[in-house]
Amino acid sequence: TIRSSMLKTACSHSAPCLTPSSLLPMFDFPDEKERFDPAQFQESIVQGLNQTGTDLEAVAKFLDASGAKLDYRRYAETLFDILVAGGMLAPGGTLADDVTRTEFCLFTAQEDLETMQAYAQVFNKLIRRYKYLEKGFEEEIKKLLLFLKGFTESERNKLAMLTGILLANGNISASILCSLFNENLVKEGVSAAFAVKLFKSWLNEKDINSVAASLRKVGMDNRLMELFPANKRSCEHFSKYFTDAGLKELSDFARNQQSIGARKELQKELQEQMSRGDPFKDIIAYVKEEMKKTNISEQTMIGIVWSSVMSSVEWNKKEELVTEQAIKHLKQYSPLLKAFTSQGLSELTLLLKIQEYCYDNIHFMKAFQKIVVLLYKADVLSEEAILKWYNDAHVPKGKSVFLEQMKKFVEWLKNAEEESESEEEEAD
Numbered sequence: 261t262i263r264s265s266m267l268k269t270a271c272s273h274s275a276p277c278l279t280p281s282s283l284l285p286m287f288d289f290p291d292e293k294e295r296f297d298p299a300q301f302q303e304s305i306v307q308g309l310n311q312t313g314t315d316l317e318a319v320a321k322f323l324d325a326s327g328a329k330l331d332y333r334r335y336a337e338t339l340f341d342i343l344v345a346g347g348m349l350a351p352g353g354t355l356a357d358d359v360t361r362t363e364f365c366l367f368t369a370q371e372d373l374e375t376m377q378a379y380a381q382v383f384n385k386l387i388r389r390y391k392y393l394e395k396g397f398e399e400e401i402k403k404l405l406l407f408l409k410g411f412t413e414s415e416r417n418k419l420a421m422l423t424g425i426l427l428a429n430g431n432i433s434a435s436i437l438c439s440l441f442n443e444n445l446v447k448e449g450v451s452a453a454f455a456v457k458l459f460k461s462w463l464n465e466k467d468i469n470s471v472a473a474s475l476r477k478v479g480m481d482n483r484l485m486e487l488f489p490a491n492k493r494s495c496e497h498f499s500k501y502f503t504d505a506g507l508k509e510l511s512d513f514a515r516n517q518q519s520i521g522a523r524k525e526l527q528k529e530l531q532e533q534m535s536r537g538d539p540f541k542d543i544i545a546y547v548k549e550e551m552k553k554t555n556i557s558e559q560t561m562i563g564i565v566w567s568s569v570m571s572s573v574e575w576n577k578k579e580e581l582v583t584e585q586a587i588k589h590l591k592q593y594s595p596l597l598k599a600f601t602s603q604g605l606s607e608l609t610l611l612l613k614i615q616e617y618c619y620d621n622i623h624f625m626k627a628f629q630k631i632v633v634l635l636y637k638a639d640v641l642s643e644e645a646i647l648k649w650y651n652d653a654h655v656p657k658g659k660s661v662f663l664e665q666m667k668k669f670v671e672w673l674k675n676a677e678e679e680s681e682s683e684e685e686e687a688d
C-alpha cells in the first residue's frame with residue numbers, strides 16, 4: 261500500500277510517467293497501422309524497392325531489415341507478389357488497379373540467366389533469414405504458374421528461368437510443377453513452352469541425374485507427359501518436342517521412365533497370369549507381343565520373367581528347405597525361362613540375375629549351384645554361357661562363394677567339352 265501510494269504521488273506530478281506505452285517512441289517500431297494494414301504494408305515494400313532500385317544487394321538488405329518491422333508472416337503473398345510483379349496480383353495474373361506499384365521487380369528486370377540468378381539469391385537470402393516464409397513462397401510459385409496466361413511472354417520466360425534456378429538450389433520442391441498440368445495451360449501449349457525454359461535453366465545449374473532425383477522424390481518423374489494434351493501425350497511427341505528445343509537429356513529421361521513404367525506393368529500382368537495358372541504357351545505369346553509393342557529386348561525380358569517367377573511364391577525362411585522348394589518351383593517354370601534365352605547374351609543376363617538374387621536373399625546363398633545345374637539340364641542355360649560367367653562375366657556380389665560352389669561343375673563341363681572334342685577328332 262505504501263509503494264502504491266508513492267507511485268500515485270509520483271505520477272500526479274507534472275513530469276510525465278514512463279509507462280510501457282510511453283517508452284515505445286524511443287524505439288524504431290512501426291506504428292500499428294503500418295504493421296497490420298495491408299495497404300500500408302504494400303506501401304512500405306514498394307517505397308523501399310523504389311529507393312534501392314536495381315541494386316539487388318541493397319534490395320536483400322532492405323528486405324532483411326524490414327522483416328523485423330513488418331509482418332511478413334501475415335502478408336507473405338503480398339510481399340512475393342510485389343517482388344515478382346511489382347504489385348498485388350488479381351486472380352488471373354493481372355496487377356490490381358487500385359494499389360501502388362514499383363518498377364523494380366522480377367518482371368521488369370533484364371531477361372537473362374545471370375540476372376535471374378541474382379534474383380534467386382535475393383529470395384534465397386530472404387527465406388534463409390525468415391524460415392517461416394518457406395511454405396508461403398512455394399505456394400506463391402504454384403499460384404504464379406497457374407497465372408501464366410495473364411503474363412507476357414517475356415514475364416513467363418523470366419519466371420521460368422527463376423523457377424528452374426530455385427529448383428536447382430533446393431529453395432522449392434518439384435511438386436510445384438503440378439500447377440503446369442492445369443487443363444487450360446496445357447491445352448494452349450503454355451505449359452510445354454514454360455517447361456522448356458524452366459528445364460534449360462535447371463539443367464544449366466545441375467545435371468540430369470540431380471533433376472531426375474528431385475522429380476522422383478515427389479512422384480513427378482512419371483507425370484511429365486501431362487504437359488501435353490491427351491491426344492499428344494506420347495513418348496514420340498514428347499521426345500521430338502524437347503529434343504528440338506535442345507533438351508535431349510530430358511527427352512531421353514522421359515523415354516526411359518516410360519520404359520520403366522511399361523516394364524512394371526508387364527511384370528504385374530505376368531505375375532497375375534502365373535497366379536491364375538494360365539498355360540505357358542498363352543503367357544509366352546502375350547509376353548512376345550508386348551516385347552514387340554514396347555521394343556523390349558530379350559535380355560531385358562528375361563530379367564522381368566525371372567523376377568516374376570521368383571515373386572510368384574512365398575519362400576521358406578529355412579535355408580535347408582528353400583533350396584528344395586526353389587528347385588521344384590524352377591523346374592515347373594523352366595519352359596517359360598527357356599522361351600526367352602534364345603541368345604547367349606540372354607543366358608548370361610539370366611545367370612547374373614540368379615547370382616544377384618541369391619546374394620540379395622541370404623537364404624538362397626547355398627542354392628546357387630543347384631539352380632544353375634537344374635537350368636543347364638532343362639536346356640535353359642548352355643555350357644558356353646556358364647563357362648563365360650565363371651571365367652570373366654560374373655559380378656562382385658558373393659563372387660567367391662558362388663565361384664567355389666560352381667568349381668566342380670565347371671571342371672566337369674570342361675572335361676565333357678574336351679572329351680567331346682577328342683571324340684570329334686577321332687571321328688575325323
